[in-house]
Amino acid sequence: MPSGYDKYAYEPFAVTVDLAVLTLRAGALHVLLVERGQEPYAGRWALPGGFVAPDESAETAARRELAEETGLVDVSGLHLEQLRTYSEPGRDPRMRVVSVAFAALLPHAPEAHAGSDAAQARWVPYHSAKPLAFDHDRILADAHDRVGAKLEYTCLATAFCPPEFTLGELRQVYEAVWDTALDRPNFRRKVLATPGFVEPVPGAARLTGGRGKPAALYRAGTATALHPPLLRPSREGRPA
Amino acid sequence: MPSGYDKYAYEPFAVTVDLAVLTLRAGALHVLLVERGQEPYAGRWALPGGFVAPDESAETAARRELAEETGLVDVSGLHLEQLRTYSEPGRDPRMRVVSVAFAALLPHAPEAHAGSDAAQARWVPYHSAKPLAFDHDRILADAHDRVGAKLEYTCLATAFCPPEFTLGELRQVYEAVWDTALDRPNFRRKVLATPGFVEPVPGAARLTGGRGKPAALYRAGTATALHPPLLRPSREGRPA
DNA sequence: GCGACTAATAGTCACTATGACAATAAAGGG
DNA sequence: CCCTTTATTGTCATAGTGACTATTAGTCGC
Structure with missing residues (x-):
């Protein structure tokens, strides 16, 4: 005061x-x-x-x-x-x-x-x-x-997703906000390796929205922080 | 508005x-x-x-x-x-x-x-x-x-330091704010490996404050962000 | 001046996390 | 039925980190 x-x-x-x-x-x-x-x-x-x-x-x-x-x-x-x-x-x-x-x-x-x-x-x-x-x-x-x-360092991305979502939707959040393409397998590995980021929906339901193989559904987990963080690709040398 | x-x-x-x-x-x-x-x-x-x-x-x-x-x-x-x-x-x-x-x-x-x-x-x-x-x-x-x-992810620590400082002083900033002890050699390696975080003072002057071997002096560099970040040790299992 | 103590600095080693891929699986569209 | 798209499973090399050991160069107490 x-x-x-x-x-x-x-x-x-x-x-x-x-x-x-x-x-x-x-x-x-x-x-x-x-x-x-x-x-x-x-x-x-x-x-x-x-x-x-x-x-x-x-x-x-x-x-x-x-x-x-x-x-x-x-x-x-x-x-x-x-x-x-x-x-x-x-x-x-x-x-x-x-x-x-x-x-x-x-x-x-x-x-x-x-x-x-x-x-x-x-x-x-x-x-x-x-x-x-x-x-x-x-x-x-x-x-x-x-x-x-x-x-990068929180689980905020799930706030852009509906209650149940696929890892593809979650990845699109990162790609849209960062305006970058991310490697699918690596993104998946990172998200699943972070405890509490997402958890699979028990019913093993799968979403077959449009093209491509149906994806597994996940819910937001209880974690709020990402340790270690999911760093966006550094754009050294590339056009900003 | x-x-x-x-x-x-x-x-x-x-x-x-x-x-x-x-x-x-x-x-x-x-x-x-x-x-x-x-x-x-x-x-x-x-x-x-x-x-x-x-x-x-x-x-x-x-x-x-x-x-x-x-x-x-x-x-x-x-x-x-x-x-x-x-x-x-x-x-x-x-x-x-x-x-x-x-x-x-x-x-x-x-x-x-x-x-x-x-x-x-x-x-x-x-x-x-x-x-x-x-x-x-x-x-x-x-x-x-x-x-x-x-x-963790910026060069903010130098804001706590005088214009010229030793890596020991810089480390103390982290240790005081995070309330953790950091490994000296690892901290040094990380800071020096980050381009633009600190730069050595040309005169090669060394500070011999109190005990111990005199330390080299550094100035704040031009970088503002740390990529990758200097993550604080996670306290899993340890008392908060 | 000597030995203990302190801090800086150099270097090693194992392991984790990551980036770059290849390969397979399961859908829809023509 | 073939092609395209997306999900999913793996592999491999490498950067970055945590945990340590060793060495160097000072101060302090005596």
């Missing part, structure tokens, strides 16, 4: 949350965007978000906004991760706004629908998302960085 | 920064604390911090507070890292305060002195720091977790 707390004057700020809602659609990373109807940045796309209410924490506000924007009834199980807080003066031309940014990970994408404020909402491929309003390009890039990094 | 931005009412918040200022003293991790003079938590120790001014970002405010609390004239080179934002309603019994927490890493500890608000300030060993006022125990623990994790 501030040492000068009881002594200095202070100014009030508006506090908002901004959400980078990420999911996989057709094997590609997508982000949920809303179209702004008013100035500034009218007609530009932006990350969904909203004000923090007086009796809410930023996390609570973020989860409420997530439910509103996605139209999902139950968002309690979704992974929500605080990224950082953006507080540059002037980041909003109208007033002094401090925004706490979150990344939300969705297993399956509900169809985008107009939010509670009737703004248009849409799933946009990550690589087509820029440019966004305000400093949202930066926030989105930070979200991507964070998620990409956490895939 | 909030979708309901132009539609919803919002309440103003006070925005503060809280700092976990960390350094090594005699090989042990210490944190800078200030004693509270007033209620609530009068007489309890707390993390230094203060209000964000209307024309400041949280980072700017944090650096200003860091200079004020440590008495250092130039804090521009110090590593300052935003941790996360704490926004639970009721975390301050007096008013609605949202606090952006930072970790600051100091190479050498200037003597603690009374801050600008005449509050008593002191360096306290990390393990003796609890309990603190407000939710500062949590903030401090989060700072420790973050720094410990970043030591």
Whole structure:
């Protein structure tokens, strides 16, 4: 708590949350965007978000906004991760706004629908998302960085998957976020060798989605960290 | 930016920064604390911090507070890292305060002195720091977790070291933060094998501080990330 | 000045984890 | 029925690591 707390004057700020809602659609990373109807940045796309209410924490506000924007009834199980807080003066031309940014990970994408404020909402491929309003390009890039990094040393990837999934789906999460191809056998070996990352579904059910040999189904395990980590291939010498 | 931005009412918040200022003293991790003079938590120790001014970002405010609390004239080179934002309603019994927490890493500890608000300030060993006022125990623990994790996959450890340092000093950073003993030869091999982590001081000067063979001096290199990471020993089966 | 002690540095060895593959199995599409 | 696609099982060479031993170069107590 501030040492000068009881002594200095202070100014009030508006506090908002901004959400980078990420999911996989057709094997590609997508982000949920809303179209702004008013100035500034009218007609530009932006990350969904909203004000923090007086009796809410930023996390609570973020989860409420997530439910509103996605139209999902139950968002309690979704992974929500605080990224950082953006507080540059002037980041909003109208007033002094401090925004706490979150990344939300969705297993399956509900169809985008107009939010509670009737703004248009849409799933946009990550690589087509820029440019966004305000400093949202930066926030989105930070979200991507964070998620990409956490895939390396945590079991976060399962947050993108439905309750039961194949190792192919799990691998697609890594490939989409890292934008890299991974070796199938090596990925499989690594995941299965990590205790608690995934566990096979007892019924030995197998999914025969489209082409190829049917794959075994797995559930997320109880582990949260990966030791040792699953490092993304280093791109030395290759084009970034 | 909030979708309901132009539609919803919002309440103003006070925005503060809280700092976990960390350094090594005699090989042990210490944190800078200030004693509270007033209620609530009068007489309890707390993390230094203060209000964000209307024309400041949280980072700017944090650096200003860091200079004020440590008495250092130039804090521009110090590593300052935003941790996360704490926004639970009721975390301050007096008013609605949202606090952006930072970790600051100091190479050498200037003597603690009374801050600008005449509050008593002191360096306290990390393990003796609890309990603190407000939710500062949590903030401090989060700072420790973050720094410990970043030591694994970044070159952050050099932020705790003076411009020129020995590998022994660098190793002490890891040992103090992780609270583990590391094998000297293996640590040396790993650090020197990582390009850009450290580079030898050309003059081949050697430091003969106290006991033991004089050690070679190194400077921080240009690299920021460690690939592959320097993983802390896993404590499977051992007492946590 | 001597021996104990401390820390830096050099080097060894076994084992783990990983990257790069080859090969086989089981589906669907023409 | 052949081809393509994906899953799955293995193999092999090598980088990286953990556990140790040995040597070197200082300080400290006496």
